[in-house]
Structure formats: structure tokens, C-alpha cells
Amino acid sequence: DAGVIQSPRHEVTEMGQEVTLRCKPISGHNSLFWYRQTMMRGLELLIYFNNNVPIDDSGMPEDRFSAKMPNASFSTLKIQPSEPRDSAVYFCASGTNYYNEQFFGPGTRLTVL
């Protein structure tokens, strides 16, 4: 299995631009999680889906952030407009149910200038 796939691996953009991060979970996994990691705030859960349905988005920082999961094999996290404080590593993770471990993707390092 290829594991969780994230793209792009690195993204540099200017403030005000729209940023879209993509994630392909492991085939057969029915839960998908988006995290953000910064030195200041550590690892934060932004949103998670179960069977393509958003279950808890209370971690999404503000309305500039949105996430979708149109099918079991694809999810996006969009930031519009982006701001320098959004600079972080964004991880996607997938799992088979609520009790099992999550498998993380390699992360997308986002830099907003």
C-alpha cells in the first residue's frame, strides 16, 4: 500500500492567495483527519471525517478554512485567503475506525509570505 498521500509536499504562496491541500487516504480506511503542526501550538486537530461526512470541525480556526471529502479516496483542505500565520505543516491521517491508530501522510509544508 502506498500509504496516505498528500500533495503538494511544499507550498509557498503570498498572503491573500487561495491554497488547496490534497489528501488521498489509505484504501479501505473510513476515517480521515486533518492536522496542523506549528512550533507554537504543537499538533492541532482541525477536522475529521467518518465515511466522508464531517464529524467535528471545531478545530478549524476560522471561516477562511474549509475541508471537503467528496468521496472515500480524496479530501481537500482549502485556505482562502491565506495569511502568514497559516504557515505550518499540515498533516492528513486516515484510520479504519475510531479505536485504531491513525496513519499519517508525509505532510504539506505551507509557507505564506
Place this chain on the structure above:
Amino acid sequence: AQKITQTQPGMFVQEKEAVTLDCTYDTSDQSYGLFWYKQPSSGEMIFLIYQGSYDEQNATEGRYSLNFQKARKSANLVISASQLGDSAMYFCAMRETNTGNQFYFGTGTSLTVIP
């Protein structure tokens, strides 16, 4: 209150020795899961070990074991026979099941293995 507390920002261990990384958690749920992840300098998050709240035996995975003390709400990670490749950040995490399956991570412990 913090859901997951890791009080050791940094730890050092001699190669081939054992090391314990501390983790305490806070929950009123009866059903929850505890996890440890490793993050090497390359940045990926690697799952190491899982302990369910109803599991009576401590979880073990190779050189990793989880010292689960439910009454103390602690879930310490023990790494035996440390190797240079164990140098990394280690994160303790918890998933609660009765509060929407929220998932919490600690702030991490940086482990350095000394040759």
C-alpha cells in the same frame, strides 16, 4: 486543563539503555484510546503503539511497551535497548469516544540517543 501532558521537553539516553517517556492524560470517559507516535527530523509521524482503556495488559510492540496505569491516568512509553535511530520527537495522544471521538496530542518529548 490539558488533556495530554508530557512533562519532559527533552530526554537523553545512552545507546542500548532503556528510557521511559512520561505521559499523563485527563478524561472522564470510561472508553478511550492512548497512542504514541514518533516524529523523526524528516517530519513524518510514525505510529508506535496503542492502548485501549479496557485493555488489562500493557501493550507491547517490539522494543516499545506502554506502561498503562489507569488509576494514575498515566501511559508512559518505554523504549528498550535504545538505538541511534530512536532519536526523534515522541508524541502521546488520546482519543475519547464519548465526546465525539476528539483526538488530543501532547506537546512532545525530544529524545536524543547518545552513542
